[in-house]
Amino acid sequence: NAGVTQTPKFQVLKTGQSMTLQCAQDMNHEYMSWYRQDPGMGLRLIHYSVGAGITDQGEVPNGYNVSRSTTEDFPLRLLSAAPSQTSVYFCASSYGGPGLPLHFGNGTRLTVT
Amino acid sequence: SQQGEEDPQALSIQEGENATMNCSYKTSINNLQWYRQNSGRGLVHLILIRSNEREKHSGRLRVTLDTSKKSSSLLITASRAADTASYFCATGNDAGGTSYGKLTFGQGTILTVHP
Numbered sequence: 002n003a004g005v006t007q008t009p010k011f012q013v014l015k016t017g018q019s020m021t022l023q024c025a026q027d028m029n030h031e032y033m034s035w036y037r038q039d040p041g042m043g044l045r046l047i048h049y050s051v052g053a054g055i056t057d058q059g060e061v062p063n064g065y066n067v068s069r070s071t072t073e074d075f076p077l078r079l080l081s082a083a084p085s086q087t088s089v090y091f092c093a094s095s096y097g098g099p100g101l102p103l104h105f106g107n108g109t110r111l112t113v114t
Numbered sequence: 115s116q117q118g119e120e121d122p123q124a125l126s127i128q129e130g131e132n133a134t135m136n137c138s139y140k141t142s143i144n145n146l147q148w149y150r151q152n153s154g155r156g157l158v159h160l161i162l163i164r165s166n167e168r169e170k171h172s173g174r175l176r177v178t179l180d181t182s183k184k185s186s187s188l189l190i191t192a193s194r195a196a197d198t199a200s201y202f203c204a205t206g207n208d209a210g211g212t213s214y215g216k217l218t219f220g221q222g223t224i225l226t227v228h229p
Contacts, residue, residue: 005156034216036219041221042221043202043219043220043221043222044157044202044219045219046216046217046218049216059216091156091157093156093157102147102159102162103149103157103159103204103217104159105149105156105157105158106156107154107155107156108154108155108156
C-alpha cells in the first residue's frame with residue numbers, strides 16, 4: 002500500500018497564480034483532510050471531507066477550494082496564490098468515526114513569491 | 115486557535131534518558147492522540163487515549179490523561195537518537211455528525227536525543 006500520496010513535493014508560485022495540490026489515498030478511507038503547517042502555529046485544518054461529494058471548511062479555509070469526486074482523491078486548489086499561503090501542506094485520511102488516527106502524506110512545500 | 119499546547123517547546127537529552135512532554139487543552143475532548151514528525155516528513159500516529167482512560171502504554175511510550183486538569187503527558191523511556199523528532203498532541207471532540215476525524219493540533223515539542 003502506498004498510503005497517502007501527495008504531489009508535488011515542492012512548488013514555487015508567483016503571487017496571483019493558481020495551482021492544485023494533489024492528494025490520493027489507497028486505503029479506502031472515508032475521511033480526508035488538508036492541514037497547513039507554519040512555524041510556531043502547529044497544524045491548522047483547511048478543509049475536510051467525510052466522503053465523496055461531501056466537503057466542509059476547517060479553521061483556515063479562505064483562499065482554498067476542495068472537491069471530493071472519488072473516495073481516493075482530495076485535491077486542494079489555490080485560487081490566487083498569496084505570500085501568506087507559503088507553507089507546508091499536509092493531506093491526511095482516516096476510516097472516520099470518532100477519534101480514529103490520521104494517516105498523513107509527506108507534505109507539499111509551497112513558496113509564493 | 116490552538117487547542118493543545120505542548121510543553122516544553124524544545125527538549126534536549128542524552129541517549130538512555132527518559133523524555134517527558136506535556137500537553138494542555140482547553141475544551142472537553144473525546145480522545146487525545148500523540149504524533150511524531152521526523153524532519154521533512156508527515157506526521158505519524160503514536161498512541162491514542164480516550165477520555166475515559168487514565169494511562170496507556172505502547173512499547174517505550176507511556177501516555178497519561180488527566181481530564182480534570184485538561185492535560186496529558188507523553189513519556190518516552192530509554193530514549194534513542196532515532197527518537198529525535200517533533201512530537202504533537204492532538205485532541206478530538208466527538209461532537210457527532212461530521213466532526214469525526216477532525217483533530218486540533220498543538221504546536222509541538224522538538225525532542226533532540228544526543229548519542
